[in-house]
Amino acid sequence: MRILITGGFGFLGGNLAKYILKTTAGHEVILGSRRLDKMCEWLPQVEVVNIQWANEMALEQICEGVDIVIHAAGMNAQDCANDPESALEFNGYSTERLIGAAKAQRVKQFVYFSTAHVYASPLIGTITEETRPQNLHPYATSHLAGEKSVLLAHGNGEIEGIVLRLSNAIGTPVSKDVNCWMLLINDLCKQVVETRKMVLRTSGLQQRDFISVNEVCRAVAHLIFFKQNYFPDNCLCNIGSGVSKSIFEVAKLVKENCKVVLNIDPVIERPLTGIKEVHAPLDFRVDKLRQTKFEINPDLNPAIQELLDFCNFNFS
Numbered sequence: 001m002r003i004l005i006t007g008g009f010g011f012l013g014g015n016l017a018k019y020i021l022k023t024t025a026g027h028e029v030i031l032g033s034r035r036l037d038k039m040c041e042w043l044p045q046v047e048v049v050n051i052q053w054a055n056e057m058a059l060e061q062i063c064e065g066v067d068i069v070i071h072a073a074g075m076n077a078q079d080c081a082n083d084p085e086s087a088l089e090f091n092g093y094s095t096e097r098l099i100g101a102a103k104a105q106r107v108k109q110f111v112y113f114s115t116a117h118v119y120a121s122p123l124i125g126t127i128t129e130e131t132r133p134q135n136l137h138p139y140a141t142s143h144l145a146g147e148k149s150v151l152l153a154h155g156n157g158e159i160e161g162i163v164l165r166l167s168n169a170i171g172t173p174v175s176k177d178v179n180c181w182m183l184l185i186n187d188l189c190k191q192v193v194e195t196r197k198m199v200l201r202t203s204g205l206q207q208r209d210f211i212s213v214n215e216v217c218r219a220v221a222h223l224i225f226f227k228q229n230y231f232p233d234n235c236l237c238n239i240g241s242g243v244s245k246s247i248f249e250v251a252k253l254v255k256e257n258c259k260v261v262l263n264i265d266p267v268i269e270r271p272l273t274g275i276k277e278v279h280a281p282l283d284f285r286v287d288k289l290r291q292t293k294f295e296i297n298p299d300l301n302p303a304i305q306e307l308l309d310f311c312n313f314n315f316s
Contacts (some may be wrong), residue, residue, distance in 0.1 A: 001027050001028070001067040001068060001253065002027075002058060002065065002066045002068075003020065003027055003028065003029050003030065003066070003067065003069075003070065003237070004026045004030045004032060004049075004062065004066045004068070004069045004070070005017050005029060005030070005031055005032065005070045005072060005097070006032040006051060006069070006070070006071050006072055006073040007032070007071075007072040007073030007074065007123070008030075008031025008032050008033055008040075008072075009031065009033050009040075009174075009175075009178070009234075009280070010071075010072060010073065010178060010179070011169070011171075011178050011180040011183075011213070012072040012113060012166075012169065012213070012216070013031065013072040013073065013181070013215075014042070014173065014174035014175070014178065015047060015171065015172075015173070015213045015214075015217055016042060016072060016216075016217050016220060017029050017031055017043055017127060017174075017215070018042070018071060018174060019217035019218070019221065020217075020221060021043065021045070021046070021153060023031050023221065024221065024225060029043075029046045029047075029048045030046065030048075030049055030062070031043075031046050031049070031134065032048075032049070032050075032051040032062060032292045033048060033049075033050065033051060033072070033172070034050070034051055034053070036054075036270050037048075038242045039153030042174050042175065042260055043144065043174075048147060048205065049090050051073075053090065053094040053098075054094075054097075055101065056097055056101060057148065059081070059097055059098055059100075059101035060101040060104050060105055062101075063101045063102050063104070063107055063303060064072060064105050064242045065105075066102070066105065066107050067107065067108050067109070068107065068108060068109045068110075068111070068224055069098065069099075069102050069107055069110045069111070069130060070111045070113075070220065070224075071098060071110065071112045071113060071222060072113045073090075074090065074091050074113065074146075074178065074240070074287075075090050075091055075139075076088050076182065077117070077137070077139040078182065079140065080137070080138040080139040081137065081138060081141055083101055084142075085137035087138040087139065087141075087142040088138070088141070088142045088250045088295050089141050089143070091139075091142035091145065091146045092107070092142050092143075092145030092146050092149075093107075093145070094146075094288050095112065095124055095145075095146035095150070096145075096146070096149040097123075099149045099150055099153050099159065099161075100149075102159060103153060103158050103159055103185065105114070105237040107159060108159070108160060109159070109160045109161075109162070110150060110153070110154075110159050110160070110161050110162070111161075111162045111164065111220065111224065112150045112161065112163050112164065112186040113164050113166055114143045114146065114147050114163055114164060114166070115139065115140065115143050115151065115165060115166055115286055116137055116142075116165045116167045116168075116238065116240065117132050117137070117140050117143075117193050118133040118135055118140045118141075118143055118144050118147075119132075119133050119134065119135060119165075120121070120122035121135045121137055121140070121180065122159060122217075122279075123207075123208070123209075123252065123282050123284065124129070124207075124279075124280035124281070124282055124284060125280060125281075125283065125305065126283040126285065126289075127280070127282070127283065127284045127285060128238070128285045128287070129165075129167070129234065129236045129237065129238055129285075129288055135185065137150060138148050140302050142220070143209075147163050148237075150162075150163050150233065150235070151234075153165060154231075154235045160229065160235075161235045162224075162231060162235050163221070163235055163237065164219075164237055165236065165237070165238050165239065165241070166204070166211075166216065166237075166271065167208070167209035167211055167238070167239065167241070167284055168183070168184065168208050168209060168210045168211070168240075169185060169211055169212070169213045169216050170183060170184075170185040170211070170212055170213065170300065170303055170304070170307065171186075171212050171213030171214060171303045171305050171306070171307060172209055172213075172303075172307050172310045173186075173310075176310075176314040176315070180184075182248065183262065183305065184208070184250065184270050185210065185250060185303075185307065186250060186302075187285070188250075188254045188305060189307045189308050189310075189311045190253060190311050190315055192254065192258055192266045192308070192311070193262075193265070193308070193311040193316050194315055194316075195313050195314045196264060196266050196267075196305065197266050197267040197268070198251055198254065198255070198266055198267070198268050198269065199269045199270075200247060200248070200251060200270035200271070202247065202270070202271060203248070203270075203271055203272070203273040203277060204246055204247035204248030204249075204251060204270050204294060205246055205247070205248060205273060205278075205279045206246065206247055206279050207244040207245065207246050207247075207279065207280075207281055207282040208244065208245065208246075208247065208250075208282065209240040209241055209242070209243065209244050209282060209284035210240075210241060210245060210250060210300055211240050211241040211296070211298070212297075212299075212300060212302070213303070214243070214302075215296060215297055216239060216302065218294075219239055219289060219294055219296070222292065222294045223237075223271070223292065223294075229289075236288075237288050238284065238285060238286050238288065238289065239286065239289055239299035240284050240286050240291075240302075240303065241286070241296055242284065242285065242286040242296060244272070244284060244300040246279075246283050247269075248270065250300075250311075251268050251270075252268065252308075252309075253300060253304065254266075254304055255268060257301060257305050257308060258306045258308060261309060262308060262312060274281040297304070305313070
């Protein structure tokens, strides 16, 4: 099959491209990028195409002959907060134009990466696909706008859509220049290599669901290559480990892996917790993904160790 991955040089897109080509045979991967000067040094066998997000005809051309579109391009939370209008234009309207192009070219399947943060801020309590989104941050609302285009096309039977509401992915990027160092565990690993300590901005008592990017790639491959039309009615699907940890617990996990990989024991610095400081637990449910017979491995240690090695090589 011909598989187009948008955001192909980003954290998710790059890892998906590498995973698909490494673990499956006979598929052709096309990486979509807004920059004309991009060359894929880490995957020289892939085709790179320039994406003009505002040009519907150009979008149709890059979808020609494509079987699956994996739409992993999007503005991050900080950029969305700084420019809400651009967030809606890119995460929302560009997704609408891309799925229109995919329908016109009879693409069989469209996978859209949304975010678990559409539900609430902070994420607390039990979260399932039935939970009503309430987060008004531009990162959340712009992704909801993108979701609607996919859900509508899927509901009308025009394309087989999958909307993945991703929790917090961690792992090694394809290049040190990938904009992924604002992600919590990625940031902590980079801090350790550069400063021999980890500085948390908060007490770290908040809970999050973390999943390795390799598990995300495995889940996507499972859904697109071994599927039986898993989501005929509602194509929303949470994707995470199903195991919540506090930020401080994760920092301690990084600390333990530093002893193994780097032979150092970094200090964890964080603001003192208030006597009355309490954070509600998080139960991010991934039952729908599990019902497709996908077994999630929640172990973060291999991803952390690989990430520490990567940071040590690139930033020490």
